[in-house]
Amino acid sequence: xxxxxxxxxxxxxxxxLAFWILIKILGNPxxxxxxxxxxxxxxxxxxxxxxxxxxxxxxEHGDAHYFVIWESSCPSGNPVVEWWVDDAKGSRRVTxxxxxxxxxxxxHRYTAIFGPVGNAADVFYKVSNYRQGTQQYRIHRPAKHSLxxxxxxxxxxxxxxxxxxxxxxxxKLYGPGVYPDMTLxxxxxxxMPEKLEDWQNQFFAxxxxxxxLQHRSPIIFVPGxxxxxxxxxxxxxxxxxxxxxxLFDSEDLSKTLVANGTYHQxxxxxxxxxxxxxxxxxxxxxxxxxxxxxxxxxxxxxxxxEFKIIAIHVPPYVEFWDPYxxxxxxxxxxxxxxxxxxxxxxxxHGVHLVHRGPGYAPNDSITYAIRWVEDYQMYNVTYFDHHFxxxxxxxxQLHWVARNVAGETIDEFVFQH
Numbered sequence: 001x002x003x004x005x006x007x008x009x010x011x012x013x014x015x016x017l018a019f020w021i022l023i024k025i026l027g028n029p030x031x032x033x034x035x036x037x038x039x040x041x042x043x044x045x046x047x048x049x050x051x052x053x054x055x056x057x058x059x060e061h062g063d064a065h066y067f068v069i070w071e072s073s074c075p076s077g078n079p080v081v082e083w084w085v086d087d088a089k090g091s092r093r094v095t096x097x098x099x100x101x102x103x104x105x106x107x108h109r110y111t112a113i114f115g116p117v118g119n120a121a122d123v124f125y126k127v128s129n130y131r132q133g134t135q136q137y138r139i140h141r142p143a144k145h146s147l148x149x150x151x152x153x154x155x156x157x158x159x160x161x162x163x164x165x166x167x168x169x170x171x172k173l174y175g176p177g178v179y180p181d182m183t184l185x186x187x188x189x190x191x192m193p194e195k196l197e198d199w200q201n202q203f204f205a206x207x208x209x210x211x212x213l214q215h216r217s218p219i220i221f222v223p224g225x226x227x228x229x230x231x232x233x234x235x236x237x238x239x240x241x242x243x244x245x246x247l248f249d250s251e252d253l254s255k256t257l258v259a260n261g262t263y264h265q266x267x268x269x270x271x272x273x274x275x276x277x278x279x280x281x282x283x284x285x286x287x288x289x290x291x292x293x294x295x296x297x298x299x300x301x302x303x304x305x306e307f308k309i310i311a312i313h314v315p316p317y318v319e320f321w322d323p324y325x326x327x328x329x330x331x332x333x334x335x336x337x338x339x340x341x342x343x344x345x346x347x348x349h350g351v352h353l354v355h356r357g358p359g360y361a362p363n364d365s366i367t368y369a370i371r372w373v374e375d376y377q378m379y380n381v382t383y384f385d386h387h388f389x390x391x392x393x394x395x396x397q398l399h400w401v402a403r404n405v406a407g408e409t410i411d412e413f414v415f416q417h
Contacts, residue, residue, distance in 0.1 A: 050074035052132050053107070054204045056125075057214040058139065059221055059243040060182070060270050065115030066139070066218060067243045068125065072108050072132055075100070079129035081112040085120035095128075103239055107196055111242070117141070137215040142181055145395045148273035149174070151217065152355060152389035154186035154313075157226050160202050162386050165405050167210035170388060172407065182272055183217045184391070186355055187224025187282075187313035194229065194237035219243075222355075223266045223281050224313040230284055244268050269296050273393040276305035282314035285337050293342065297349040306417055307398050308351045315356035316343040352415060353398070355389075 054071040061067040068081060084093040098112040110127075117123050121143070126136040142148050151170060156163035174180060190198040207214040221243055228241045242264045266281040267289045278296055281289060296302055316339040346354065385404055392399040396417040402410050 050076065050132070052076075052134070053200070055208060055212070055215065056127055056134060056137065057204065057207075058125075058137070058216070058218045060218040061113055061115070061243065062247055062268065063271050064117055065113055066117070066123070066125075067111065067113050068127075069109065069111045069240060069243070070127060070134075071110065073106050075102075075108050076110075076129055076132045079110060079127055079132065081114055081125060082128050083114045083117075083123065083125040085117055085123050103196065107239075109239065119143075139216060139218060140179075140181060142273065144271075144273055146273070147392060147394040148182065148275075149180045150272060150391040150393065151180035151183045151213070152186065152391050153183070154222075154356075155188040155224070156206070157188045157198075157202055157224075158191040159386075160206050162405075163202070163206045164210050166386055166388050167206060167213075169403065169405050169407055170213070171211045173390065173403070179211075179213050179216045180390075181217065182220060183213065184220045184222070184277070184311060184355065186222045186311060188226045189221075189224070191226055193227060193239070193241070196239065199240055220270060220272075220277060220279060220311065221266070222279050222311045222313055223283060225283050228264060238264050241266075267292050269302070271301070271305070274306035274395055275309055275393050275398065276302045276307070277309045277311055278302070280310065280312040280342070282312050282334070282338060285341070290341065293345060297345055297351075303349070306396055307353065307393060307415060308349070310342075310346060310351055310354045312338070312342075312354065312356060314338060315354055316346075353400075355391075 050073055052070060052072050054069070056068050056070045059067040059069075066083075079098060081096045081098060082093050083096070084091045094114065096112045096114045098110040101109045101111075103109055114125065119141075121141055123139040123141060124136050125139070127134040153166065156166070170180075189203045191202065192198050204214075221241075223241065229237045244266055245264050247265070247268050265288075267279060269276060269278045271277075278293065280293065302308060314334050316335055387402055387404045387410060389400060389402050392401075398415040399412075400414070401412045404410050
């Protein structure tokens with residue numbers, strides 16, 4: 001009898017151990033990356049039945065609207081986006097018909113813009129369809145002078161396993177079931193915009209695998225040099241980068257459809273608590289962007305903000321990092337137009353913080369900040385490894401902290417007005 005119980009106990013312990021090992025293996029970033037890659041290949045091969053390939057990803061679309069994008073492996077009937085707010089007036093559901101775009105036989109993209117959401121503290125949305133519905137997602141919107149927590153990332157392209165490690169640390173920072181109020185991505189979410197598998201494996205899948213913050217934390221998207229095809233030729237492969245198309249067209253959301261070959265506009269501005277953020281496209285300067293920047297810098301909204309922030313992938317000053325890219329590919333000239341035209345405007349109009357993309361060290365998740373005070377200071381800390389930034393804005397205080405994958409603070413500063 002004792003032998004029986006010993007064997008039973010050994011069996012139970014071995015099963016628990018096996019289950020623990022399995023969980024560890026499945027949670028390993030490298031294994032998750034392999035699984036996502038195989039899943040993408042199977043879906044492209046038509047192995048899966050009609051299903052949602054990319055669950056909804058939410059972007060801010062100015063101050064009171066949101067842009068949501070999702071994708072299925074086949075046309076999914078007549079889906080709608082339902083959204084509602086909970087406030088003193090109660091909850092009223094609004095439905096929005098999405099725009100449909102067929103990318104190829106296995107990629108069917110849907111987008112919708114909804115709002116205005118007013119001053120609601122919580123906004124909810126879901127995709128409803130008789131074939132492919134989703135759960136409801138909540139977007140928390142703190143009051144203007146309350147704490148706004150912004151996650152800042154950049155340059156996760158070509159490194160999905162390391163991106164998962166960074167996201168894993170992000171989850172530990174915010175805690176279970178808690179998400180940053182906004183996510184500022186400073187560019188280069190993928191390596192090659194024309195490769196559909198890059199979008200799936202390097203951006204959508206890692207976010208889904210590690211917490212799904214893209215459903216609940218609206219993304220402020222800053223275009224990088226890898227993110228979109230900058231040509232005006234037909235079918236220029238800008239498959240997922242039209243989140244700000246038509247932002248200035250109208251207030252009633254009656255925006256024109258994005259067609260193949262449409263060059264997408266990224267420059268815009270958005271308020272986050274007491275901060276105002278201007279997003280610029282470093283790769284494609286234009287007279288229109290310059291006119292917008294001058295107008296926005298002088299606007300009452302920007303000048304009245306406690307913190308004036310610029311988000312741009314390439315800063316006015318780029319550091320040398322690779323002889324080939326620097327000399328042969330001409331990257332030493334990347335910052336010239338920004339330094340000549342934009343930098344004097346930033347200084348003139350009292351910009352406090354410029355959030356840029358990488359230090360152009362290859363294959364990393366690096367975000368640098370350049371900040372203006374009385375003297376121009378840059379690179380107080382240089383750190384060549386994967387990391388992210390938590391940007392907390394509360395009333396008259398801005399707290400900026402860079403952390404590595406181990407959760408250690410590698411740089412930090414506070415603006416206090």
